[in-house]
Amino acid sequence: MWVTFGALAIFFYAVIWILQRSYVADRNFSDYAVGGRSFGPWYQAMSFLNTWYPGAMFTAFAGLAAGTGVISYYVLLYSLLTVVLMYAMATRVWLWGKRFDLSTQSGMFYLRYDSRHIRTLTAVIGIISSFPWLVLGMQALGAMFHYLSLGYLSFTTSVILAVAVMVIRQFWTIRMGMRGVVISDMFQGIVAYGGGSLLIVGLIVWLVRTKGIHFSSLDAKMFAIPDRNSPQGALYLFALIFSGTVGGWCWPSIFVRLFTADSARSVKKAAALAMPWSIIFCGGLLLVCMLAGRLPDVAAHPDDVWFLLSRDAGGLAVLALAGVCVLAASMGNIDGNIQAMGTQIAGDVVGNNAQLSHGQLLTIAKSGMAIITALAAWAACSKLPALFSIAVLSYQGIIQLAVPQMLGIFWRRGNKQGAIAGLVVGFIIASTLEIQFQGSVPWAYGLTSGVIGLLANLVVYVACAYLFPHSQSERARIDALFESTSSLDDEKAAIGTPPAGATACSAN
Amino acid sequence: VKSLRRTHFKEVFMNPPFPPGDATLSRAATAWFVVDWIVALFPPIHWGMAGPLPDILGVPATLAYFLGVSLFIATSILFAYWVDIQRSNLV
Numbered sequence: 325m326w327v328t329f330g331a332l333a334i335f336f337y338a339v340i341w342i343l344q345r346s347y348v349a350d351r352n353f354s355d356y357a358v359g360g361r362s363f364g365p366w367y368q369a370m371s372f373l374n375t376w377y378p379g380a381m382f383t384a385f386a387g388l389a390a391g392t393g394v395i396s397y398y399v400l401l402y403s404l405l406t407v408v409l410m411y412a413m414a415t416r417v418w419l420w421g422k423r424f425d426l427s428t429q430s431g432m433f434y435l436r437y438d439s440r441h442i443r444t445l446t447a448v449i450g451i452i453s454s455f456p457w458l459v460l461g462m463q464a465l466g467a468m469f470h471y472l473s474l475g476y477l478s479f480t481t482s483v484i485l486a487v488a489v490m491v492i493r494q495f496w497t498i499r500m501g502m503r504g505v506v507i508s509d510m511f512q513g514i515v516a517y518g519g520g521s522l523l524i525v526g527l528i529v530w531l532v533r534t535k536g537i538h539f540s541s542l543d544a545k546m547f548a549i550p551d552r553n554s555p556q557g558a559l560y561l562f563a564l565i566f567s568g569t570v571g572g573w574c575w576p577s578i579f580v581r582l583f584t585a586d587s588a589r590s591v592k593k594a595a596a597l598a599m600p601w602s603i604i605f606c607g608g609l610l611l612v613c614m615l616a617g618r619l620p621d622v623a624a625h626p627d628d629v630w631f632l633l634s635r636d637a638g639g640l641a642v643l644a645l646a647g648v649c650v651l652a653a654s655m656g657n658i659d660g661n662i663q664a665m666g667t668q669i670a671g672d673v674v675g676n677n678a679q680l681s682h683g684q685l686l687t688i689a690k691s692g693m694a695i696i697t698a699l700a701a702w703a704a705c706s707k708l709p710a711l712f713s714i715a716v717l718s719y720q721g722i723i724q725l726a727v728p729q730m731l732g733i734f735w736r737r738g739n740k741q742g743a744i745a746g747l748v749v750g751f752i753i754a755s756t757l758e759i760q761f762q763g764s765v766p767w768a769y770g771l772t773s774g775v776i777g778l779l780a781n782l783v784v785y786v787a788c789a790y791l792f793p794h795s796q797s798e799r800a801r802i803d804a805l806f807e808s809t810s811s812l813d814d815e816k817a818a819i820g821t822p823p824a825g826a827t828a829c830s831a832n
Numbered sequence: 833v834k835s836l837r838r839t840h841f842k843e844v845f846m847n848p849p850f851p852p853g854d855a856t857l858s859r860a861a862t863a864w865f866v867v868d869w870i871v872a873l874f875p876p877i878h879w880g881m882a883g884p885l886p887d888i889l890g891v892p893a894t895l896a897y898f899l900g901v902s903l904f905i906a907t908s909i910l911f912a913y914w915v916d917i918q919r920s921n922l923v
Contacts, residue, residue, distance in 0.1 A: 394892070394894045394895050394898060397895070397898035397899075397902075400898065400902050401872045401898065401901060401902065401905075404872075404902055404905040404906060405868065405869065405872055405873075405905060407905075407909060408865055408868055408869075408905060408908065408909060411865075411909055411912060411913075412865065539887075539890070539891065539892055539895070547892040547893075547894045547895060548882065548894070549878060549881060549882045549894050550878070550882065551878075551879050551882035551883065552875075552879045552882075554882075558875060558879065559875055561875070561878045562873055562874075562875045562878065565872060565873055566873055589916075592912075592913055592916060593913065595909055595913070596909050596910055596913040599905075599906035599909050599910065600906060602906075603902050603903065603906055607899065607902060
């Protein structure tokens with residue numbers, strides 16, 4: 325226990341030391357919310373990865389690979405397609421962020437649709453939907469502590485310990501805002517995905533050379549994916565990949581990464597850097613867990629595959645390293661979520677309805693983060709019923725933001741009526757179907773509730789775009805917004821003053 | 833010969849056979865993105881891969897599909913970034 329917990333303590337101390345050394349006082353709310361838009365491509369790439377791949381990669385998704393096999397690779401495909409989307413929207417979103425001082429996803433909605441209501445609505449959806457995942461993240465960390473204690477700590481004590489660690493860690497998130505999140509993401513990302521990838525390679529070699537496990541050793545069903553007659557439905561795999569891809573950018577903590585870069589070029593280079601990291605880490609992790617599914621211990625407890633495999637291969641020392649990787653990945657995800665939620669409370673909920681100074685916004689954001697941390701800590705330690713079902717339900721709900729967000733970025737005709745009506749209709753349909761069917765909908769060929777909600781949402785959005793055409797002034801405003809990002813000298817243009825017609829909708 | 837190949841590769845990399853203002857490469861990058869979505873999401877491809885297929889280079893067909901598509905998507909981003917650099921689209 326001292327070996328495993330000692331490694332975690334050293335890692336935790338290193339993160340805190342880095343944060344203490346890199347503290348810079350924020351000049352204003354924007355500085356606090358997006359780190360002064362000062363981060364280069366490596367920071368951006370690591371920050372994205374550390375928010376995108378949570379600790380659950382080593383538990384839930386690793387367990388999926390060990391238990392069901394190759395279908396788990398849908399995670400890798402949607403993660404890569406998400407980066408394609410990141411690349412496609414990088415220039416426009418970054419430029420809008422820079423020019424109009426945007427610091428949140430909801431701020432972008434406000435800018436595009438010129439509606440205060442949609443800003444509050446999307447922020448509330450983002451905060452409510454993120455919360456159950458925050459609680460689950462803390463509980464998953466508790467499961468890891470339980471495992472690493474080698475049975476010395478009960479599960480409840482382990483969860484309380486994990487929550488205590490994350491609460492202590494949030495002191496620096498609250499103090500340093502986005503700057504602290506991104507800087508720690510760099511270190512945590514190197515440990516989780518760099519160190520994790522090295523460990524994965526070692527474990528694959530161990531499985532092949534010592535245990536003699538190859539592809540041919542695995543059961544044929546481990547390589548099966550749903551066909552058109554499968555019980556899950558013909559479109560089940562499509563629905564998994566599609567909802568994962570479009571849903572990725574709906575999370576406020578992911579979207580805000582587009583605003584933290586020092587240039588559009590950094591965002592694009594970060595996308596290029598994230599690709600090989602994703603394939604090596606995510607592809608390698610799923611592969612090693614599939615192979616490990618052949619081990620009797622793992623077959624009995626697939627969700628523990630990462631820890632069982634590490635302990636079998638290298639004893640306590642390797643188990644400790646495996647635990648550090650999970651802690652590093654979990655911390656990045658939890659910090660990012662708390663930071664994004666606090667910023668949205670200040671800028672998009674309270675600040676959207678009252679004129680506040682930068683100092684007041686900062687105070688509200690920090691208080692919001694503290695309250696959310698306390699609430700999540702309480703929820704993680706309580707045995708809330710149906711938490712996982714609520715989290716899945718919230719996911720099917722939050723991906724409804726994809727329609728007004730993506731079409732708003734790429735299509736001028738969309739309007740606020742369509743955005744709000746589509747969101748409401750999509751959310752109601754997705755929630756109703758999820759409560760009724762929990763997962764894929766039988767009569768829809770395996771489409772999930774969220775994807776059906778998205779289709780309805782899209783129909784409403786497009787219909788409203790044609791039924792309620794823009795007024796002349798609104799059309800001029802939107803044209804100016806889009807034309808301001810179509811220049812080849814985009815970034816130079818961003819530094820200048822906004823073009824005529826593009827009325828400022830500053831996030832703050 | 834290796835040195836010559838390296839020099840040739842470097843020249844082509846730094847000076848692609850399209851002038852900076854030419855949008856051909858940019859259109860190719862966009863088209864590649866569209867193909868990314870098709871190969872990853874088009875259900876008939878999933879159904880085709882679900883059938884009994886022989887291993888590809890010793891790798892089971894479904895795994896080869898996922899890995900192949902992943903590499904294809906990753907390469908599209910690297911290509912798009914290279915195109916952006918060449919066209920000086922980024923500053």
